[in-house]
Each structure stands twice: as structure tokens, then as C-alpha cells.
Amino acid sequence: MVAAPLTLLVLTLTSQAVALRSDKAFVTSGDSARIELSALDDTGKPLRDVQVSLTVNAGSVTEPVAAEDGTFRATYQPAGQEGPQVALFHATVKRGASNSGAWLALPVHGNHLLRVRVAPRSRVKVLVGAASYGPVTASASGEVSVPVKVPPGVTSAEVTATERSGRARTQTVALPEPTFARIRLVALDPPVQGKPVSLQGFVVDESGNPAAAIPPLAITVDRGTLGPISPKEGGTFELPYTAPAPGAPVHISAAPIEETERAFTLPLEPVAAPVASAGRPGTGNGQPGGAGTGPLASGSPWTPWQRTAGFFLFGQSNTARANGAGLRVEGALRLAQRPWEALVLVELKKNKEVTEERTTSSGDTVTKTFTLGGLGIRAGGRWSHPFLTRGVLFADASVGLLAASGPVEFQFPGSESVKEELRSVGPAMSVGGGAAWSVGPGRLCGQLEWTYAPGRNSVSGNLGGLTLAAGYQFVFGGGPSP
Numbered sequence: 001m002v003a004a005p006l007t008l009l010v011l012t013l014t015s016q017a018v019a020l021r022s023d024k025a026f027v028t029s030g031d032s033a034r035i036e037l038s039a040l041d042d043t044g045k046p047l048r049d050v051q052v053s054l055t056v057n058a059g060s061v062t063e064p065v066a067a068e069d070g071t072f073r074a075t076y077q078p079a080g081q082e083g084p085q086v087a088l089f090h091a092t093v094k095r096g097a098s099n100s101g102a103w104l105a106l107p108v109h110g111n112h113l114l115r116v117r118v119a120p121r122s123r124v125k126v127l128v129g130a131a132s133y134g135p136v137t138a139s140a141s142g143e144v145s146v147p148v149k150v151p152p153g154v155t156s157a158e159v160t161a162t163e164r165s166g167r168a169r170t171q172t173v174a175l176p177e178p179t180f181a182r183i184r185l186v187a188l189d190p191p192v193q194g195k196p197v198s199l200q201g202f203v204v205d206e207s208g209n210p211a212a213a214i215p216p217l218a219i220t221v222d223r224g225t226l227g228p229i230s231p232k233e234g235g236t237f238e239l240p241y242t243a244p245a246p247g248a249p250v251h252i253s254a255a256p257i258e259e260t261e262r263a264f265t266l267p268l269e270p271v272a273a274p275v276a277s278a279g280r281p282g283t284g285n286g287q288p289g290g291a292g293t294g295p296l297a298s299g300s301p302w303t304p305w306q307r308t309a310g311f312f313l314f315g316q317s318n319t320a321r322a323n324g325a326g327l328r329v330e331g332a333l334r335l336a337q338r339p340w341e342a343l344v345l346v347e348l349k350k351n352k353e354v355t356e357e358r359t360t361s362s363g364d365t366v367t368k369t370f371t372l373g374g375l376g377i378r379a380g381g382r383w384s385h386p387f388l389t390r391g392v393l394f395a396d397a398s399v400g401l402l403a404a405s406g407p408v409e410f411q412f413p414g415s416e417s418v419k420e421e422l423r424s425v426g427p428a429m430s431v432g433g434g435a436a437w438s439v440g441p442g443r444l445c446g447q448l449e450w451t452y453a454p455g456r457n458s459v460s461g462n463l464g465g466l467t468l469a470a471g472y473q474f475v476f477g478g479g480p481s482p
Helices: 257-262
Strands: 008-014 015-021 033-041 052-054 072-077 084-093 098-117 124-127 129-139 143-150 156-162 167-173 183-185 197-203 219-220 236-242 248-256 262-266 308-315 324-334 340-351 356-357 366-368 373-387 391-412 418-440 441-450 465-476
Touching: 015 084, 015 098, 033 084, 033 098, 052 072, 052 236, 052 356, 084 183, 098 124, 098 156, 098 167, 098 197, 129 143, 129 324, 167 236, 183 248, 183 262, 219 236, 219 257, 248 257, 248 324, 308 340, 340 391, 418 465
Parallel strands: none
Antiparallel strands: 008 015, 008 098, 015 033, 033 072, 052 084, 084 098, 098 143, 124 129, 124 156, 156 167, 183 197, 197 236, 219 248, 248 262, 308 324, 308 465, 324 340, 340 373, 356 366, 366 391, 373 391, 391 418, 418 441, 441 465
């Protein structure tokens, strides 16, 4: 059977596209594959005046050589190790100031010596994935060893033993747990001291296909600072890294959270920053102020201890018939890298004038006209979750106080009006949810909220009610990306 070529086009930048392909859908230990790289301009024609580099995480690959058709070709040789592997290739194409890249995942079917015990002198056949091996005759003690090739993602083999009597038995034999890393990181630029550089990662599933969605990741660094993870298409993601002062090499380790024993480690050599930009006063190590060193778990897409400040305009409708509008100012602090934030908010609201007519027991009609304004202060928490590439869904709850006051006028028939002052100070509790989208230095937000704030003294009804708000959140520390 002839395997179909495998191609992965990941990234296009500055009017050039990079395509990376293999002449085989998979490769076996002891075999080789031809890797072909092409860089195309915006008209689809090959670019020849480019600098090309190609690296792989397992095995070896030769330097790409230009061919007559404008492509670049290299030969990949997998490592002769036990068990399956996935070779993760990264190609970089430079043309002047332009820099483009592409990823390719190539499954490697690894060697494994399968040992089973069957009836003496049985004829044994083994099925691993779509490949069959044997028949092999078992020894007089019933032991048999069958060399097989194990593809990534295959966890068991089907063994059929036919005894000398003609009786056949089939059993399922577990294969060793995979040990290969499903993730790889590369630095898109040299790690200059104190200057954030972009790290790009590539994640595949157990079978070696690009991950349909980025799983929760654990990314740690022994020196320097990591930023939030931004998922991209085709199993890729990016995150910023700020290097410390030069010294010992830096090691960045990455793995799905549930597979930390299968981590990929990226070694980096920090480069000294120019004297004019070698860190702010007080840092002493070239890192931005407030940046920490040591391990940092980036399994969360959030920047640790990220702060936000928001401003919202809202309209409300409530059972006290004091509908109106207001302004909300809020501040939030993310709890480490968790999806939770501590929230404090202050609201100023002014309701429209309300006129009511009531009939007394004597049959007279009394007209009541009032308006209410107030100040609310609440504290609580917010849960958030990223969606798409720049969006955030959130839900929050808070408790506090609402103080409302305003004039009320009673107009009695045939007499002058009576004016009084309404006052209400009482508890307020709210629950709500909404969505936000990264724009500029923060996020545009929309929120629907319900508040319960029972009126006190001479004010009856709920002074809270349903609120529809729109506003903007400024994000400090790590940028607005979810």
C-alpha cells in the first residue's frame, strides 16, 4: 500500500505562505522520508530568494536543499528507539524582514518485541493496527516473541494462536504506554533580556494528528517570565516569554497537564539587552518591574494576578417603578492564574420621575410624584472563560449596600402639595453574566444582571431589578488577550 503524502500549511505572513509536506503519511524505524518545503508569494509562485531552516524534535533531518522547481528538500531519519514516536517539524522561511513558519507532524511506527505465551508449538499471528505479523511458531514451552512496528495511538495488539489440533484462540495484549512528547515549543526570536519574545507551540493527539483543540497545558520555566497562552489554528498556540539577564541556560518545559512525565523541554540562551534598555531601575535582573522568576504554571490561559478596571453605562427596570440609567465603575484582580477574579464595584444611578395616582377612602384622588437616585457599593467574584481567539464569557455575583434617596410630592385636591424626602439604605445582591471582546488595551463588554435591593423605610419594592449594561474594561498586566 502506498501512503499518501502528508501536508500541513500553518502560517502565512507578509504576502508569503509556507507549505511543509512529507512524501509518506508515516515512517517506520530504519526507514526514511523526504520532507519538502515550499514558500509561495501571494500569486502562488515559488520564492527563491529566501533563507530556509528546518528542525525536528526526534530523529535527524538534513539541511534543506533547493530543487529546480523552487522547492526545498530534506531527508528525515527517525531515531532507532523503542516504541512509537511523532516527529514534529518546524520550518522557518526568512525573506528580508519577513518571517514565516509552518509545522508538520509525521507519525513514526516504532520497534517493539511482543512477547506472549500460548499453547506449545502453536502458530501465532499478530495484528497491530492495520499491519499483520507472522505466522511464527511458539517454542515447546509456549513462549513466542514477535517483532512488530507500533503506530502512535495504538494501545493493544490482537494475537491469534492456532494450536496443532486446529483450534484457534484470539487474545488482546496491551502494548507499553507511549512515552513520546505530544508538544513542541520554538522561540520565534532570540530571547533578549527584558524584552518579551513570542514562543510558538504545536500539539498533536495520541495518533499524531494536529490537536483539534488545545488541551490544558502545564508550561514552566526555571528563569524568566511566561505570559498567557493564546490558542491558534491547526493545533498551534503562542505565548510571550521575557528572558532574565544572561547566565545559565533557561529551560522551558511544556506538556498537557495530565502528561507531565512526557514533557518537551526547550533550552534557551538569554541574550544581553542593549545598555539603553537593560531593564528598569530596581529590578536588578533586566526583568520588567513586578516580574518574577522561578517555575510558572501556564496551564491556564490567564495572566497571573491580572488587574482590570471597567466603566459601564446601564439601563435598569425594577418593581419599584423607578426605571432609569446609571454609571458603574469596577475593579477586579485575578486570583493567581485561576478563572476567578475578586470584584469590587461602585454604581451611581438616577431614575426617571414616576407619577402615581391613588384614591383615598373618602374618594379623593392623591397624586404622588417622586424620583430616586442612589449609590451602590458591592463586592464579589467573577468567573471567566475564553472563547474563540479574543473573546471572554463571564459570570459574576456580588453583595453590598444600596443607598437611595429623592424627593416625593403629594398633591391633594383643593390644597397645596406636600413635599417629603424619601430615603432607603439596605442590602443589595446581584448575579449576572456577559461577554467581552479584546479591543485595543482592553475589552468591550456587554452584561445582563439582576439585582435584589429591597426598599427600606417609606420606599417599597425592589430598587434593583434587571440591568442591561455596556462598557469597556482596561486590562493591566499581560494584555487583553484571554
